[in-house]
Amino acid sequence: MRDEEGRLKPVVLISSDGGPDENPRYPKVISHAIHNFVKHDLDAIFIFTNAPGRSAFNRVERRMAPLSRELSGLILPHDSYGTHLDEQGRTKDHDLEKKNFQKAGEVLAEVWSNMVIDGHGVVAEYVEPDDSAESFIPDLPSQQWYSEHVRESQYLLQVVKCDDRACCGHMRSSIRSILSERFLIxxxxxxxxxxxxxxxxxxxxxxxxxxxxxxxxxxxxxxxxxxxxxxxxxxxxxxxxxxxxxxxxxxxxxxxxxxxxxxxxxxxxxxxxxxxxxxxxHSVRPSRILTRRSNGRSREILCVVRENDDAEWLDETDVDLQLQLDETDVDLQDAYPVIGVEESLANPWSENIVH
Structure with missing residues (x-):
């Protein structure tokens, strides 16, 4: 990924998963893309993803297939060091939850490290999360700079140098001979x-x-x-x-x-x-609300805006929560229930006894 001088090559293309944390519409992805564009003096950075239902064309998904196949039949207990859930299935001990999660991650790393894919050994290890890195979100530049250098769309983000050399410096590649209008048509x-x-x-x-x-x-x-x-x-x-x-x-x-x-x-x-x-x-009225979280600066809602489309994270202030709560009358904290192994494997049918 680097040139002869050790610098990052001037044009970067990233094919990402379409999930809510990776898609090129997510504000945090855009912030980090611009941050790296400026930091590494890139001529252009493109982040793109596949439309819903097209994940089979995602290279990462295809590489993940052997890893997923190896997990067939594997059960990862959620209470390796004791249960961190109360009777309603909600977290009551966050430190214990992290220990249980780490144990599951270490088991996955051990299983994958015994694999060989295309003649290459797999190296996997559990890495403890860095809370400080997780909360770091670069500030966006001014709207004038943004309007000149950034182009957004549903499945593609483009950040490209402008023609003002006092602003962006000299081009390090010949990308302008291909993109005469700077951005992809x-x-x-x-x-x-x-x-x-x-x-x-x-x-x-x-x-x-x-x-x-x-x-x-x-x-x-x-x-x-x-x-x-x-x-x-x-x-x-x-x-x-x-x-x-x-x-x-x-x-x-x-x-x-x-x-x-x-x-x-x-x-x-x-x-x-x-x-x-x-x-x-007006606030966004999603068809479904899944869960919510804090991203370090504000609260975010994971929701499906339109049916048959990917879920995406939206700022809590941009979502019409009242409409959803009136219709579903549920607590967003309980959107993802956690159940035990016995309950998940239980027979959902009852015997019909005929006398």
């Missing part, structure tokens, strides 16, 4: 008809086939983008086609910059276009 399909090549409208696209990057870059045809100031990256994203309003709310109506959330778009407008009136931003 949006994906869209190109079809053949009796009248030549054409690009269908988003609502006419099957959501499965897209033209390769170099083909899109070389052909002098571009999609139409009615209602948007310019072509936004997620215009042809299949998982966002059901509600065009989402795309409009994520787009700045003044400069046409596109963001991965409505909150980010509102923040951009408030800081960069203060004189421009923006519609009132």
């Amino acid at each position: 949006p994906p869209y399909p190109i079809l053949q008809s009796s009248r030549g090549l054409y690009i269908p409208k988003p609502q006419e696209h099957d959501g499965k086939t897209f033209a390769p990057f170099l083909l899109r870059r070389s052909l002098e045809i571009t999609p139409t983008y009615e209602g948007f100031g310019k072509l936004i990256y997620d215009l042809y994203c299949p998982s966002l086609q059901k509600d065009r309003q989402i795309l409009l709310e994520r787009t700045c109506q003044r400069c046409a910059l596109y963001f991965c959330t409505k909150k980010k778009a509102k923040e951009h407008v408030n800081f960069c276009h203060k004189q421009y009136n923006t519609p009132e931003m």
